[in-house]
Ligand SMILES: Nc1ncnc2c1ncn2[C@@H]1O[C@H](COP(=O)(O)OP(=O)(O)O)[C@@H](O)[C@H]1O
C-alpha cells in the first residue's frame with residue numbers, strides 16, 4: 001500500500017499515530033499536577049519500564065496536556081555523562097522567564113532568576129558543564145552555598161513560590177532518570193520533599209528504566225513514600241488492537257483478524273514492535289485489507305529494521321566482554337537469570353563477573369528485578385543476541 005500514507009511511527013520518542021492503553025496513567029498524572037497546583041498533597045510520578053514501551057512519548061504527551069492546561073513545564077532528558085544541574089539550569093531559566101510575564105508572579109520570578117544565577121555560579125566548580133545565561137545578579141545567600149542538596153532545595157523553593165503566585169504549577173518532566181547520579185538524585189528528592197512540605201506547586205513527572213526505583217530508594221530511603229512508580233509495559237490485547245487498527249482505519253484501510261493476531265504474537269504487544277510490524281505489514285501489502293501473509297512477509301523486514309536500529313544502537317556501545325556476558329544470558333533464554341547460572345555458562349566465578357554486570361547496569365542494558373537476578377532492559381533482546389552472535393564460538397574466547 002502507499003508508503004506515503006503509512007501511519008506507523010517506529011522510532012525512539014516518535015509519537016505514535018494512536019497512543020493506546022495509557023489513558024488511566026495520563027489521568028493519574030493530570031490529577032497529581034492539578035492537586036499540586038492547588039496546594040493539595042500529591043505524589044510525584046515516576047514511570048518505569050523497559051526500552052520501547054513508550055515512556056518518552058507518554059512523557060511528551062503528558063507535558064503537552066499540562067502546558068495546554070496552563071502549567072509551566074520543564075522538559076529534560078538526563079543523558080549519560082552530563083550532570084542534572086547542568087541540564088536543569090537553562091530549562092529552569094526559560095520557565096522562569098515565561099513565569100515572569102505574569103504580573104503577579106513577576107517579582108518572585110525575578111528573585112528565582114537571581115537564585116538561579118547564584119546556584120549556577122556556586123556549583124560551577126563542582127559541575128563544570130553548567131552553562132546558563134544570567135538575567136540578574138545573584139542574591140547573596142540565595143541558593144549559592146555550593147552544595148547541591150542545599151542549593152537545589154532553596155532554588156526550587158523560590159521557583160515554587162513564584163509559580164504559586166501565578167496560581168500555576170511547575171512540572172518537571174525528566175526522561176532517562178536512571179542515568180542521573182545518585183547524589184544528584186538525592187538532591188532532587190530532598191528538594192521535592194521540601195516543596196511538598198511547604199505545599200508549593202512543584203512536581204516531578206519522570207521516566208526511566210526499571211532500576212530507577214531501587215536507585216531512588218538508595219539515594220533517599222523515604223523516596224518510596226514521596227513517589228509513585230507505575231510500571232509501564234507491553235500493551236494488553238485490546239490496547240494493542242487499537243494501536244494497530246485505529247491508524248489503519250483512519251487511512252480508510254483495514255486488517256484481517258488473523259493478520260492482527262500474528263502481529264500480537266510476534267510483538268508480544270510491545271509498543272515499539274507494534275509500530276515496526278504495523279509499518280512493514282502496511283508496506284508489503286499490495287492492497288487493503290492487510291492479510292496474514294502480508295504480516296509474515298513484513299515480519300522479516302521488521303526484524304531487520306529493529307536489528308539495525310532499536311537493538312543495534314545499544315549493542316554498538318558494548319565492550320567485547322560485555323557482549324559476551326549478554327550472549328551468555330541469552331543462551332539461558334529471555335530471563336531473568338540467576339547470576340550463578342550466567343557465570344556457569346561462562347565458566348567463571350560470580351565475583352569475577354560482578355564488575356561487568358555492574359557496568360551493564362550503569363549502561364542501562366540489564367537490571368536486577370530481585371537480589372541476584374539479572375534481566376534485559378530491552379524486550380526480546382535475547383533473540384537479538386542469538387541473531388547477532390550465532391553459534392557457540394563465543395564461548396571459547398577469553
Ligand atoms: N501507547 C502506545 N501505543 C502505540 N505505540 C506506542 C505507544 N507508546 C509508544 N509507542 C511507540 O513505541 C515506540 C517507542 O516509544 P518510546 O516512547 O521511545 O519508548 P521508551 O521511551 O519507553 O523507550 C515509538 O515508536 C512509539 O511511537
Ligand SMILES: [Mg+2]
Nearest residue numbers: 012013055056
Ligand atoms: Mg525513551
